[in-house]
Amino acid sequence: MSPKTLYDKIWDAHLAHEAEDGTCLLYIDRHLVHEVTSPQAFEGLRMAGRTVRAPDKTIAVPDHNVPTTPDRVKGIENEESRIQVEALDRNARDFGIHYYPVNDIRQGIVHIVGPEQGWTLPGMTVVCGDSHTATHGAFGALAHGIGTSEVEHVLATQTLIQRKGKNMKVEITGKLRPGVTAKDITLSVIGETGTAGGTGYVIEYCGEAIRDLSMEGRMTVCNMAIEGGARAGLIAPDEKTFEYVKGRPHAPKGAQWEAALAWWKTLYSDDDAHWDKVVTLRGEDIAPVVTWGTSPEDVLPITASVPDPSDFKGGKVDAVRRALDYMGLKPGQKLSEVEIDTVFIGSCTNGRIEDLRAAAAILKGKRIKEGLRAMVVPGSGLVRAQAEEEGLADIFIEAGFEWRLAGCSMCLAMNPDQLSPGERCAATSNRNFEGRQGRGGRTHLMSPAMAAAAAVTGRLTDVREMM
Amino acid sequence: MEKFEKLSGIAAPLPLINIDTDMIIPKQFLKTIKRSGLGVNLFDEMRYDDDGREIPDFVLNKPQYRDAQILVAGDNFGCGSSREHAPWAIKDFGIRCIIAPSFADIFYNNCFKNGILPIALPQEQVDVLMKEAEKGANARIEVDLEAQTVSTSEGEVFRFEVDAFKKHCLLEGLDDIGLTLEKAAAIDAFEAQLAQARPWV
């Protein structure tokens, strides 16, 4: 048998049909659904008189639109948001799919809930009408975002029309230095490859620095594969993965666990597998980074200065000029001198327990800068409960942070959590696009520890100075 | 789905790279539960000022581009989220074809599901078409999907690549789901085998 990559193996195990022209039907093991990209898909099913083919493999949770203030138990005030969430309630009920309603403690960001509940397992195909579905790749699952038409297609057929992508290996060798996290890895990779560098590829992340990461850290890395243009990011499952999965509500048990484990252990790229593209970074070379522009590829070590448009080539020159204008930054300005107004800790990139621990470790016994707005939005109700139990919530509250309920919140600002024009935010989310966190809002992406450090000083800050 | 065969129309130039889905349709418009009506909010933050007035400089606000059916843009068009609201807004505005050096993956796919043809051409050819688009109503670009060509008003012709299956569906206006359901037997067989091989799924 010819050697295969992990992606090849998962692909082959899910190929339900291949047409002569190479168009494939890929069988989908898990379909995650949220309120924003699904209403039109369910509507389409109804209009065509179709049903959900595999309701047992379909899991829905509202996250994008839900308010995260404690008063949300009284209902959603914004009418459009409420209608969208109610539509999901109704669709989940009518089509008999698994559902975590807004006030269920298990509710949270879809990409945090899936792994937490054991829906996401190694070797699976996972899709969701959301580009950050790549997150689930941390388990060695082939997971990617789809559009609403494809959501409808998966609901109706449990398959997706696909052509196979190319294989790209991103290797992070050696050890990370203190203060450097999974977020710094994933941002640094995008800085290296650009936001289109992964287009057409499925990325497998490997190397010692990746192996050393916790499952939470691996999810952070895979989450941003899409920001590098890749359909999906993957990490081969290992003992850490199995340990994380074991005992979760929907993970296999008993004899099925043994059978699953035996198969999962075959899920790795063969030594002499073919790679269409290879990128290698030394773990030791990665620094704590922040973004300065309006694309996730606009990333630099915190010790650097804002670049000059003339440092770039082609269409990027104009893009950088536009970005600096939007961000209100001057070439040559030191990044560590950029003052911020807001701190947002949360999102499917960095809203897990480990992220909250890392931020709390910096904040312990400190106060946020006077006048700053700071919020922590746990990724799920269960993450929130655990953080409360571990005393992290108290650390955040005493430091001056707002302690919110679970949801996407200021990651995309569809709910009331938004930046105002010109407001500058240190954010642990994944996109710094123009207007992403609110019209005219300015976003700097970074790790939770870096965001916590910025909260204390009121400017972009090298977390290593506080360790 | 609406068929796409040939198109002859005015092309609007938007020479920016990394045009992301948040620019194409900002999130405040994703609260809809319908597919239609998003055209007025296409490129909302570039198109209107804080008081909701049109910004005259923005290309689609200029009189000669109000009826544009083609968009010519920079590298990595449509990056960002999977929101199909982006192609819905583009289509609702009246744009049926986007020409750029490259597209983000999910957006590219989403276009085909909505009767929009995304065309990737080498940078030099996009540069030529960008110049052409700058002529406004004085130039019409012609797109022929069957022949896989784009032609300028000067008669210059560029050939583009497109996946055969996607081309077929777009030419015929075919519904993917209907096509896949014709292969229900293969899916049934796969599921039966899956229940044996990986019963925990």
Ligand code: SF4
């Ligand atoms: S947290 Fe942000 S990136 Fe993640 S699913 Fe929600 S909106 Fe998307």
